[in-house]
Amino acid sequence: MLEPLKNIITIFFALSVTVAVMSKQHVYASVEEERLFEWEVTRVIDGDTVGIRVEWGPLELRKLSIRIRGIDTPEKGYRAKCAYEKEQGKIATQFVTDVIADAAATNTPITFGNVSWGKYGGRIIADMYVGTENYSNMILDAGLAVKYDGGTKSSFCD
16 A cells, blocks of 8 residues: 555655756856756765755655765764774765855855766765865865765775
8 A cells, every 4th residue: 555655756756856956946057067056955974975955845855865976985983994984984074064164154155066866765966066166176185085986985994
């Protein structure tokens, strides 16, 4: 009985996301003329993942995670494979927290572009921009991330 309802909700959600991503609401052209979406960042999960809130779809599904494209940062907490990774994960998480706080303090928009569904359900993969600067470049330049193309992750413990 509940399985068909779950399938209908999933299809509705996927269609809602597709329509919202393809719509022209909250779309801003960058210097590169990429379509950008300004979604509210509600939380920092770690150095390469943030939580957002959107204004479309069912209320229960308006909170999404965005995995930031092109980077991998060390894990924190129980997911870290060694003490060094755990410590670096905390530093990377604080880095993105500070970047988002600084953007809010200076009214610098945080936008997302090159949006697609991730290989794990419920997560979006996207570029994140702080003003016109690509966040991936910022954290790579700080030495707190490595380049990542979606394949096998490198170890931070070697």
